[in-house]
Amino acid sequence: MSTVADRDTAFLDGIRRIADEIAAPNAAAVDHDARFPSEAVAALKEQRALSALVPTELGGEGLGLRTVAAACFELGRRCGATAMVYAMHQIQVATLVRHLEPGSWHEQYLRDLVAQQRLIASVTSEVGTGGDMGRSIAAVTPAADGTVTFEKQAPTVSYGAFADDLLTTLRRGPEADGGDQVAVLTRADQVQLEQTGTWDPLGMRGTCSPGYVVRATFAPEQVLAAPFPTIAAETMVPVSHLLWAHLWLGIATDAFDRARSFVRAAARQKPGEPVPAAVRLSHVMSELSLLRAEVRSALDEFLEADAADDRARLSTMAAALRFNNLKIAASEQAPRVCQGAMGVCGIVGFKNDTPFSIGRHLRDTMSACLMVANERIHQTNAGLLLIAKDV
Amino acid sequence: MIKSVSAAVREIVREHGRLAVDVDGLPDDASLYEAGMTSHASVNVMLALEDAFDVEFPDEMLKRSVFETVANIAGALRALDVEAA
Numbered sequence: 001m002s003t004v005a006d007r008d009t010a011f012l013d014g015i016r017r018i019a020d021e022i023a024a025p026n027a028a029a030v031d032h033d034a035r036f037p038s039e040a041v042a043a044l045k046e047q048r049a050l051s052a053l054v055p056t057e058l059g060g061e062g063l064g065l066r067t068v069a070a071a072c073f074e075l076g077r078r079c080g081a082t083a084m085v086y087a088m089h090q091i092q093v094a095t096l097v098r099h100l101e102p103g104s105w106h107e108q109y110l111r112d113l114v115a116q117q118r119l120i121a122s123v124t125s126e127v128g129t130g131g132d133m134g135r136s137i138a139a140v141t142p143a144a145d146g147t148v149t150f151e152k153q154a155p156t157v158s159y160g161a162f163a164d165d166l167l168t169t170l171r172r173g174p175e176a177d178g179g180d181q182v183a184v185l186t187r188a189d190q191v192q193l194e195q196t197g198t199w200d201p202l203g204m205r206g207t208c209s210p211g212y213v214v215r216a217t218f219a220p221e222q223v224l225a226a227p228f229p230t231i232a233a234e235t236m237v238p239v240s241h242l243l244w245a246h247l248w249l250g251i252a253t254d255a256f257d258r259a260r261s262f263v264r265a266a267a268r269q270k271p272g273e274p275v276p277a278a279v280r281l282s283h284v285m286s287e288l289s290l291l292r293a294e295v296r297s298a299l300d301e302f303l304e305a306d307a308a309d310d311r312a313r314l315s316t317m318a319a320a321l322r323f324n325n326l327k328i329a330a331s332e333q334a335p336r337v338c339q340g341a342m343g344v345c346g347i348v349g350f351k352n353d354t355p356f357s358i359g360r361h362l363r364d365t366m367s368a369c370l371m372v373a374n375e376r377i378h379q380t381n382a383g384l385l386l387i388a389k390d391v
Numbered sequence: 392m393i394k395s396v397s398a399a400v401r402e403i404v405r406e407h408g409r410l411a412v413d414v415d416g417l418p419d420d421a422s423l424y425e426a427g428m429t430s431h432a433s434v435n436v437m438l439a440l441e442d443a444f445d446v447e448f449p450d451e452m453l454k455r456s457v458f459e460t461v462a463n464i465a466g467a468l469r470a471l472d473v474e475a476a
Contacts, residue, residue: 179428317453387441
Protein backbone atom coordinates (compact mmCIF):
# COMPACT_ATOMS: atom_id res chain seq x y z
CA MET A 1 0.00 0.00 0.00
CA SER A 2 2.75 2.42 0.89
CA THR A 3 4.30 2.00 -2.53
CA VAL A 4 1.04 3.14 -4.14
CA ALA A 5 0.91 6.16 -1.84
CA ASP A 6 4.57 6.88 -2.56
CA ARG A 7 3.94 6.76 -6.28
CA ASP A 8 0.99 9.12 -5.91
CA THR A 9 3.09 11.53 -3.86
CA ALA A 10 6.01 11.41 -6.29
CA PHE A 11 3.65 11.92 -9.24
CA LEU A 12 1.98 14.94 -7.66
CA ASP A 13 5.36 16.41 -6.64
CA GLY A 14 6.33 16.22 -10.31
CA ILE A 15 3.04 17.81 -11.39
CA ARG A 16 3.49 20.67 -8.90
CA ARG A 17 7.00 21.24 -10.22
CA ILE A 18 5.72 21.43 -13.81
CA ALA A 19 2.89 23.72 -12.69
CA ASP A 20 5.23 26.10 -10.82
CA GLU A 21 8.26 26.06 -13.07
CA ILE A 22 6.77 25.69 -16.55
CA ALA A 23 3.02 26.30 -16.64
CA ALA A 24 3.04 29.40 -14.39
CA PRO A 25 5.74 31.43 -16.18
CA ASN A 26 4.09 30.76 -19.56
CA ALA A 27 0.48 31.23 -18.47
CA ALA A 28 0.25 34.93 -19.34
CA ALA A 29 1.70 34.42 -22.83
CA VAL A 30 -0.46 31.36 -23.49
CA ASP A 31 -3.49 33.45 -22.52
CA HIS A 32 -2.45 36.62 -24.35
CA ASP A 33 -1.47 34.92 -27.59
CA ALA A 34 -4.21 32.22 -27.43
CA ARG A 35 -1.49 29.70 -28.04
CA PHE A 36 -1.21 26.04 -27.03
CA PRO A 37 0.74 25.51 -23.77
CA SER A 38 3.32 23.42 -25.58
CA GLU A 39 6.08 23.73 -22.95
CA ALA A 40 3.88 22.45 -20.13
CA VAL A 41 2.40 19.64 -22.23
CA ALA A 42 5.90 18.58 -23.30
CA ALA A 43 6.94 18.48 -19.64
CA LEU A 44 3.86 16.42 -18.77
CA LYS A 45 4.79 13.96 -21.50
CA GLU A 46 8.32 13.77 -20.18
CA GLN A 47 6.98 12.88 -16.75
CA ARG A 48 4.78 10.19 -18.41
CA ALA A 49 1.81 12.03 -16.97
CA LEU A 50 -0.31 11.36 -20.06
CA SER A 51 -0.45 7.65 -19.17
CA ALA A 52 -1.17 8.20 -15.47
CA LEU A 53 -4.48 6.31 -15.65
CA VAL A 54 -3.22 3.44 -17.84
CA PRO A 55 -2.89 0.21 -15.81
CA THR A 56 0.63 -0.97 -15.02
CA GLU A 57 -0.02 -4.22 -16.96
CA LEU A 58 -0.10 -2.11 -20.10
CA GLY A 59 3.00 -0.17 -19.05
CA GLY A 60 1.19 2.84 -17.60
CA GLU A 61 1.47 4.48 -14.21
CA GLY A 62 -1.67 2.80 -12.85
CA LEU A 63 -2.68 5.81 -10.78
CA GLY A 64 -6.22 6.45 -9.63
CA LEU A 65 -8.71 9.14 -10.49
CA ARG A 66 -8.18 10.89 -7.14
CA THR A 67 -4.53 11.50 -8.02
CA VAL A 68 -5.34 12.68 -11.53
CA ALA A 69 -8.04 14.99 -10.14
CA ALA A 70 -5.45 16.42 -7.74
CA ALA A 71 -3.12 16.96 -10.71
CA CYS A 72 -5.86 18.91 -12.53
CA PHE A 73 -6.30 21.04 -9.42
CA GLU A 74 -2.55 21.75 -9.16
CA LEU A 75 -2.22 22.63 -12.85
CA GLY A 76 -5.37 24.79 -12.63
CA ARG A 77 -3.73 26.90 -9.94
CA ARG A 78 -1.02 27.91 -12.38
CA CYS A 79 -2.49 27.77 -15.90
CA GLY A 80 -6.15 27.01 -16.60
CA ALA A 81 -5.54 26.10 -20.23
CA THR A 82 -2.79 23.59 -19.39
CA ALA A 83 -5.06 22.05 -16.77
CA MET A 84 -7.97 21.83 -19.22
CA VAL A 85 -5.87 20.15 -21.91
CA TYR A 86 -4.58 17.68 -19.33
CA ALA A 87 -8.07 17.03 -17.93
CA MET A 88 -9.66 16.50 -21.35
CA HIS A 89 -6.93 14.07 -22.34
CA GLN A 90 -7.45 12.10 -19.12
CA ILE A 91 -11.19 11.90 -19.81
CA GLN A 92 -10.42 10.11 -23.10
CA VAL A 93 -7.87 7.83 -21.43
CA ALA A 94 -10.34 6.99 -18.64
CA THR A 95 -12.90 6.11 -21.32
CA LEU A 96 -10.49 3.72 -23.06
CA VAL A 97 -9.25 2.15 -19.82
CA ARG A 98 -12.62 1.70 -18.12
CA HIS A 99 -14.32 0.21 -21.18
CA LEU A 100 -11.39 -1.83 -22.44
CA GLU A 101 -12.00 -5.24 -24.02
CA PRO A 102 -9.08 -7.64 -23.43
CA GLY A 103 -7.07 -8.27 -26.59
CA SER A 104 -8.74 -5.40 -28.44
CA TRP A 105 -7.18 -2.90 -30.80
CA HIS A 106 -7.48 -0.36 -27.98
CA GLU A 107 -5.30 -2.44 -25.66
CA GLN A 108 -2.41 -2.18 -28.11
CA TYR A 109 -3.23 1.48 -28.60
CA LEU A 110 -2.88 2.12 -24.87
CA ARG A 111 0.57 0.49 -24.92
CA ASP A 112 1.52 2.88 -27.72
CA LEU A 113 0.07 5.79 -25.77
CA VAL A 114 2.31 4.90 -22.83
CA ALA A 115 5.43 4.50 -24.97
CA GLN A 116 4.87 7.60 -27.09
CA GLN A 117 2.88 9.72 -24.60
CA ARG A 118 0.23 10.34 -27.25
CA LEU A 119 -2.23 13.19 -26.62
CA ILE A 120 -5.94 12.48 -27.30
CA ALA A 121 -8.52 15.15 -28.12
CA SER A 122 -12.25 14.56 -28.34
CA VAL A 123 -14.80 15.30 -31.05
CA THR A 124 -18.10 14.98 -29.21
CA SER A 125 -20.03 18.11 -30.13
CA GLU A 126 -21.55 18.41 -33.60
CA VAL A 127 -23.12 21.15 -35.69
CA GLY A 128 -26.87 20.57 -35.96
CA THR A 129 -27.48 18.63 -32.72
CA GLY A 130 -28.27 21.70 -30.63
CA GLY A 131 -25.53 20.83 -28.16
CA ASP A 132 -26.96 17.40 -27.35
CA MET A 133 -23.98 15.04 -26.90
CA GLY A 134 -26.41 12.12 -26.80
CA ARG A 135 -27.20 12.44 -30.48
CA SER A 136 -25.01 12.28 -33.57
CA ILE A 137 -25.50 13.07 -37.22
CA ALA A 138 -22.19 11.81 -38.62
CA ALA A 139 -22.04 8.02 -38.92
CA VAL A 140 -19.53 5.21 -39.16
CA THR A 141 -19.77 4.52 -42.88
CA PRO A 142 -18.44 1.34 -44.53
CA ALA A 143 -16.13 1.85 -47.50
CA ALA A 144 -15.60 -0.64 -50.32
CA ASP A 145 -12.19 -1.89 -49.16
CA GLY A 146 -13.28 -3.06 -45.70
CA THR A 147 -12.28 0.17 -43.99
CA VAL A 148 -14.80 2.59 -42.49
CA THR A 149 -14.98 6.36 -42.69
CA PHE A 150 -16.70 9.37 -41.20
CA GLU A 151 -17.03 13.07 -41.82
CA LYS A 152 -18.12 15.16 -38.85
CA GLN A 153 -18.78 18.92 -38.59
CA ALA A 154 -17.41 19.82 -35.16
CA PRO A 155 -18.17 23.32 -33.83
CA THR A 156 -15.17 23.03 -31.53
CA VAL A 157 -12.30 20.57 -31.05
CA SER A 158 -10.09 21.54 -28.15
CA TYR A 159 -6.37 21.39 -29.04
CA GLY A 160 -7.39 19.53 -32.22
CA ALA A 161 -4.37 20.78 -34.13
CA PHE A 162 -2.00 19.62 -31.35
CA ALA A 163 -3.49 16.21 -30.55
CA ASP A 164 -2.00 12.97 -31.76
CA ASP A 165 -5.29 11.09 -31.82
CA LEU A 166 -9.04 11.71 -31.64
CA LEU A 167 -11.94 10.12 -29.79
CA THR A 168 -15.10 10.84 -31.81
CA THR A 169 -18.77 10.07 -31.20
CA LEU A 170 -20.76 8.88 -34.20
CA ARG A 171 -23.91 7.04 -35.13
CA ARG A 172 -23.22 3.30 -35.24
CA GLY A 173 -23.95 3.14 -38.98
CA PRO A 174 -25.58 5.08 -41.82
CA GLU A 175 -29.03 3.67 -40.93
CA ALA A 176 -28.70 4.04 -37.15
CA ASP A 177 -30.89 6.37 -35.11
CA GLY A 178 -29.25 9.58 -33.85
CA GLY A 179 -29.14 8.22 -30.30
CA ASP A 180 -27.52 4.92 -31.31
CA GLN A 181 -23.97 6.14 -30.83
CA VAL A 182 -20.51 4.63 -30.64
CA ALA A 183 -17.10 6.10 -29.80
CA VAL A 184 -14.20 5.74 -32.23
CA LEU A 185 -10.49 6.20 -31.57
CA THR A 186 -8.54 7.30 -34.63
CA ARG A 187 -4.83 7.95 -34.97
CA ALA A 188 -3.44 11.15 -36.40
CA ASP A 189 -2.37 9.55 -39.68
CA GLN A 190 -5.96 8.40 -40.30
CA VAL A 191 -7.51 11.85 -39.89
CA GLN A 192 -7.80 15.06 -41.85
CA LEU A 193 -8.76 18.26 -40.05
CA GLU A 194 -10.12 21.20 -41.97
CA GLN A 195 -10.41 24.24 -39.72
CA THR A 196 -13.74 26.02 -40.14
CA GLY A 197 -13.52 28.92 -37.73
CA THR A 198 -11.23 31.19 -35.77
CA TRP A 199 -10.20 31.05 -32.13
CA ASP A 200 -10.24 34.34 -30.25
CA PRO A 201 -12.34 33.64 -27.13
CA LEU A 202 -12.74 35.42 -23.80
CA GLY A 203 -11.02 32.74 -21.73
CA MET A 204 -9.37 29.32 -21.81
CA ARG A 205 -7.55 30.76 -24.78
CA GLY A 206 -4.68 28.28 -24.68
CA THR A 207 -6.97 25.32 -25.34
CA CYS A 208 -7.01 26.36 -29.04
CA SER A 209 -10.51 25.05 -29.79
CA PRO A 210 -11.77 26.26 -33.20
CA GLY A 211 -14.26 24.30 -35.30
CA TYR A 212 -13.21 21.65 -37.79
CA VAL A 213 -14.56 19.34 -40.40
CA VAL A 214 -13.06 16.04 -39.28
CA ARG A 215 -12.63 13.29 -41.88
CA ALA A 216 -11.18 9.88 -41.07
CA THR A 217 -10.61 6.46 -42.62
CA PHE A 218 -9.91 3.64 -40.19
CA ALA A 219 -10.43 -0.03 -39.33
CA PRO A 220 -13.78 -1.26 -37.94
CA GLU A 221 -12.07 -2.62 -34.78
CA GLN A 222 -11.24 0.96 -33.76
CA VAL A 223 -14.90 1.40 -32.75
CA LEU A 224 -15.21 0.85 -28.98
CA ALA A 225 -17.32 -2.19 -28.20
CA ALA A 226 -19.27 -0.54 -25.38
CA PRO A 227 -22.23 1.55 -26.61
CA PHE A 228 -21.58 5.27 -26.16
CA PRO A 229 -24.57 5.82 -23.83
CA THR A 230 -22.98 3.36 -21.38
CA ILE A 231 -19.58 5.05 -21.75
CA ALA A 232 -21.20 8.44 -21.21
CA ALA A 233 -23.09 7.42 -18.07
CA GLU A 234 -20.36 5.39 -16.40
CA THR A 235 -17.31 7.39 -17.39
CA MET A 236 -17.34 10.31 -19.76
CA VAL A 237 -19.94 12.51 -18.07
CA PRO A 238 -18.99 11.98 -14.40
CA VAL A 239 -15.23 11.99 -15.08
CA SER A 240 -15.51 15.15 -17.20
CA HIS A 241 -17.43 16.95 -14.53
CA LEU A 242 -15.09 15.78 -11.78
CA LEU A 243 -11.87 16.72 -13.55
CA TRP A 244 -13.21 20.02 -14.86
CA ALA A 245 -14.50 20.91 -11.40
CA HIS A 246 -11.09 20.18 -9.91
CA LEU A 247 -9.31 22.49 -12.29
CA TRP A 248 -11.94 25.21 -11.82
CA LEU A 249 -11.36 24.82 -8.09
CA GLY A 250 -7.62 25.20 -8.77
CA ILE A 251 -8.16 28.44 -10.68
CA ALA A 252 -10.48 29.81 -7.99
CA THR A 253 -8.01 28.80 -5.27
CA ASP A 254 -5.22 30.76 -6.95
CA ALA A 255 -7.53 33.77 -7.29
CA PHE A 256 -8.20 33.52 -3.56
CA ASP A 257 -4.48 33.13 -2.81
CA ARG A 258 -3.73 36.27 -4.80
CA ALA A 259 -6.40 38.19 -2.90
CA ARG A 260 -4.96 36.94 0.38
CA SER A 261 -1.47 38.08 -0.64
CA PHE A 262 -2.92 41.48 -1.45
CA VAL A 263 -4.59 41.76 1.96
CA ARG A 264 -1.41 40.70 3.76
CA ALA A 265 0.64 43.26 1.87
CA ALA A 266 -1.91 45.94 2.78
CA ALA A 267 -1.83 44.90 6.44
CA ARG A 268 1.96 45.01 6.52
CA GLN A 269 2.04 48.52 5.10
CA LYS A 270 -0.08 49.92 7.93
CA PRO A 271 0.38 47.69 10.97
CA GLY A 272 -2.36 48.04 13.56
CA GLU A 273 -4.83 49.77 11.28
CA PRO A 274 -8.06 48.04 10.19
CA VAL A 275 -7.93 46.38 6.75
CA PRO A 276 -11.36 46.58 5.10
CA ALA A 277 -10.25 44.22 2.34
CA ALA A 278 -9.67 41.48 4.95
CA VAL A 279 -13.41 41.34 5.64
CA ARG A 280 -14.13 41.02 1.94
CA LEU A 281 -11.52 38.25 1.80
CA SER A 282 -13.41 36.39 4.50
CA HIS A 283 -16.54 36.49 2.31
CA VAL A 284 -14.54 35.07 -0.60
CA MET A 285 -13.22 32.29 1.63
CA SER A 286 -16.80 31.22 2.40
CA GLU A 287 -17.55 31.01 -1.31
CA LEU A 288 -14.37 29.04 -1.94
CA SER A 289 -15.17 26.61 0.90
CA LEU A 290 -18.56 25.85 -0.66
CA LEU A 291 -16.93 25.12 -3.99
CA ARG A 292 -14.27 22.90 -2.42
CA ALA A 293 -16.82 20.94 -0.40
CA GLU A 294 -18.95 20.25 -3.46
CA VAL A 295 -15.98 19.16 -5.57
CA ARG A 296 -14.51 16.90 -2.90
CA SER A 297 -17.76 15.22 -1.92
CA ALA A 298 -18.60 14.48 -5.55
CA LEU A 299 -15.20 12.83 -6.04
CA ASP A 300 -15.69 10.73 -2.88
CA GLU A 301 -19.13 9.62 -4.05
CA PHE A 302 -17.82 8.65 -7.47
CA LEU A 303 -14.89 6.69 -6.05
CA GLU A 304 -17.17 4.98 -3.55
CA ALA A 305 -19.49 3.74 -6.31
CA ASP A 306 -16.49 2.65 -8.34
CA ALA A 307 -14.67 0.90 -5.48
CA ALA A 308 -17.78 -1.09 -4.63
CA ASP A 309 -17.49 -2.36 -8.20
CA ASP A 310 -21.00 -1.08 -8.50
CA ARG A 311 -20.52 0.78 -11.70
CA ALA A 312 -24.15 0.21 -12.67
CA ARG A 313 -24.96 2.62 -9.86
CA LEU A 314 -23.35 5.34 -11.97
CA SER A 315 -25.98 4.65 -14.64
CA THR A 316 -28.91 5.53 -12.41
CA MET A 317 -30.77 8.80 -12.81
CA ALA A 318 -29.83 9.70 -9.24
CA ALA A 319 -26.14 9.49 -10.20
CA ALA A 320 -26.73 11.49 -13.39
CA LEU A 321 -28.42 14.20 -11.34
CA ARG A 322 -25.58 14.13 -8.81
CA PHE A 323 -22.80 14.71 -11.32
CA ASN A 324 -24.85 17.11 -13.41
CA ASN A 325 -25.32 19.13 -10.28
CA LEU A 326 -21.60 19.12 -9.57
CA LYS A 327 -21.05 20.61 -13.01
CA ILE A 328 -23.67 23.32 -12.58
CA ALA A 329 -22.64 24.22 -9.02
CA ALA A 330 -18.88 24.28 -9.66
CA SER A 331 -19.16 26.17 -12.94
CA GLU A 332 -21.25 28.88 -11.29
CA GLN A 333 -19.28 29.04 -8.06
CA ALA A 334 -15.75 29.24 -9.54
CA PRO A 335 -16.23 32.57 -11.36
CA ARG A 336 -18.05 33.88 -8.28
CA VAL A 337 -14.93 33.22 -6.21
CA CYS A 338 -12.74 34.87 -8.84
CA GLN A 339 -14.97 37.93 -9.02
CA GLY A 340 -14.92 38.18 -5.23
CA ALA A 341 -11.14 37.96 -5.25
CA MET A 342 -11.00 40.74 -7.82
CA GLY A 343 -13.20 42.83 -5.55
CA VAL A 344 -10.70 42.34 -2.75
CA CYS A 345 -7.72 43.39 -4.86
CA GLY A 346 -9.48 46.31 -6.59
CA ILE A 347 -7.68 47.95 -9.49
CA VAL A 348 -4.48 45.90 -9.08
CA GLY A 349 -6.62 42.78 -9.50
CA PHE A 350 -8.30 44.27 -12.56
CA LYS A 351 -4.99 45.13 -14.23
CA ASN A 352 -3.39 42.32 -16.22
CA ASP A 353 0.22 42.93 -15.18
CA THR A 354 0.38 42.88 -11.39
CA PRO A 355 1.14 40.01 -8.98
CA PHE A 356 -2.53 40.27 -7.96
CA SER A 357 -4.10 40.10 -11.45
CA ILE A 358 -7.32 38.08 -11.45
CA GLY A 359 -8.50 38.79 -15.00
CA ARG A 360 -7.30 35.52 -16.53
CA HIS A 361 -8.79 33.53 -13.66
CA LEU A 362 -12.15 35.23 -14.05
CA ARG A 363 -12.20 34.85 -17.84
CA ASP A 364 -11.06 31.21 -17.73
CA THR A 365 -13.73 30.22 -15.21
CA MET A 366 -16.42 32.04 -17.19
CA SER A 367 -16.05 29.30 -19.82
CA ALA A 368 -17.19 26.74 -17.26
CA CYS A 369 -20.93 27.33 -17.66
CA LEU A 370 -20.63 26.93 -21.45
CA MET A 371 -18.70 23.66 -21.59
CA VAL A 372 -21.84 21.58 -22.03
CA ALA A 373 -24.17 24.52 -21.46
CA ASN A 374 -25.68 24.67 -17.99
CA GLU A 375 -29.10 25.40 -19.44
CA ARG A 376 -28.98 22.14 -21.38
CA ILE A 377 -28.00 20.27 -18.22
CA HIS A 378 -30.90 21.91 -16.39
CA GLN A 379 -33.21 20.71 -19.18
CA THR A 380 -31.92 17.16 -18.75
CA ASN A 381 -32.28 17.38 -14.98
CA ALA A 382 -35.81 18.70 -15.35
CA GLY A 383 -36.77 15.49 -17.15
CA LEU A 384 -34.96 13.25 -14.67
CA LEU A 385 -36.55 15.02 -11.70
CA LEU A 386 -39.98 13.97 -12.96
CA ILE A 387 -39.17 10.36 -12.19
CA ALA A 388 -36.11 10.11 -9.90
CA LYS A 389 -37.00 9.52 -6.26
CA ASP A 390 -34.10 10.05 -3.89
CA VAL A 391 -32.02 13.02 -4.99
CA MET B 392 -49.94 -13.37 -17.40
CA ILE B 393 -46.43 -12.46 -18.49
CA LYS B 394 -47.70 -11.87 -21.98
CA SER B 395 -50.31 -9.40 -20.85
CA VAL B 396 -47.72 -7.31 -18.98
CA SER B 397 -45.67 -7.21 -22.16
CA ALA B 398 -48.73 -6.21 -24.17
CA ALA B 399 -49.49 -3.38 -21.76
CA VAL B 400 -45.85 -2.26 -21.90
CA ARG B 401 -45.99 -2.21 -25.67
CA GLU B 402 -49.08 -0.05 -25.60
CA ILE B 403 -47.34 2.50 -23.37
CA VAL B 404 -44.17 2.41 -25.46
CA ARG B 405 -46.26 2.97 -28.58
CA GLU B 406 -47.95 5.98 -27.02
CA HIS B 407 -44.97 7.62 -25.27
CA GLY B 408 -41.75 6.13 -26.67
CA ARG B 409 -41.75 8.14 -29.91
CA LEU B 410 -40.07 5.31 -31.76
CA ALA B 411 -39.02 5.71 -35.35
CA VAL B 412 -40.73 2.36 -36.10
CA ASP B 413 -43.88 0.51 -34.99
CA VAL B 414 -43.16 -1.22 -31.68
CA ASP B 415 -45.18 -4.23 -32.82
CA GLY B 416 -42.56 -4.84 -35.47
CA LEU B 417 -39.91 -5.24 -32.76
CA PRO B 418 -39.21 -8.39 -30.74
CA ASP B 419 -39.36 -8.15 -26.94
CA ASP B 420 -35.57 -8.05 -26.70
CA ALA B 421 -34.97 -5.31 -29.31
CA SER B 422 -33.34 -2.11 -28.10
CA LEU B 423 -35.90 0.68 -27.90
CA TYR B 424 -33.10 3.24 -27.89
CA GLU B 425 -31.78 1.88 -31.17
CA ALA B 426 -35.36 2.16 -32.43
CA GLY B 427 -35.25 5.89 -31.71
CA MET B 428 -36.47 6.32 -28.13
CA THR B 429 -34.74 9.36 -26.65
CA SER B 430 -33.87 9.83 -22.97
CA HIS B 431 -36.65 12.39 -22.79
CA ALA B 432 -39.17 9.95 -24.27
CA SER B 433 -37.98 7.20 -21.92
CA VAL B 434 -38.86 9.39 -18.93
CA ASN B 435 -42.39 9.75 -20.30
CA VAL B 436 -42.57 5.97 -20.74
CA MET B 437 -41.49 5.53 -17.11
CA LEU B 438 -44.09 8.02 -15.88
CA ALA B 439 -46.83 6.31 -17.89
CA LEU B 440 -45.78 2.88 -16.61
CA GLU B 441 -45.86 4.09 -12.99
CA ASP B 442 -49.31 5.48 -13.59
CA ALA B 443 -50.70 2.48 -15.46
CA PHE B 444 -49.36 -0.16 -13.05
CA ASP B 445 -49.65 1.97 -9.92
CA VAL B 446 -46.02 1.39 -8.94
CA GLU B 447 -42.96 3.53 -8.22
CA PHE B 448 -39.68 2.49 -9.77
CA PRO B 449 -37.01 2.75 -7.06
CA ASP B 450 -33.86 4.72 -7.95
CA GLU B 451 -31.72 1.63 -8.51
CA MET B 452 -34.11 0.63 -11.32
CA LEU B 453 -34.05 4.06 -12.92
CA LYS B 454 -31.31 3.45 -15.42
CA ARG B 455 -31.07 3.10 -19.12
CA SER B 456 -30.61 -0.67 -19.27
CA VAL B 457 -33.84 -1.38 -17.33
CA PHE B 458 -35.88 0.47 -19.96
CA GLU B 459 -33.87 -0.72 -22.96
CA THR B 460 -36.32 -3.42 -24.14
CA VAL B 461 -39.94 -4.47 -23.69
CA ALA B 462 -38.65 -7.63 -21.98
CA ASN B 463 -36.50 -5.66 -19.52
CA ILE B 464 -39.39 -3.35 -18.65
CA ALA B 465 -41.76 -6.29 -18.14
CA GLY B 466 -39.07 -7.94 -15.95
CA ALA B 467 -38.73 -4.79 -13.86
CA LEU B 468 -42.49 -4.61 -13.39
CA ARG B 469 -42.60 -8.28 -12.36
CA ALA B 470 -39.83 -7.55 -9.85
CA LEU B 471 -42.23 -4.98 -8.40
CA ASP B 472 -44.88 -7.71 -8.14
CA VAL B 473 -46.94 -6.46 -11.07
CA GLU B 474 -48.94 -9.35 -12.48
CA ALA B 475 -51.04 -7.78 -15.20
CA ALA B 476 -52.31 -4.45 -16.38
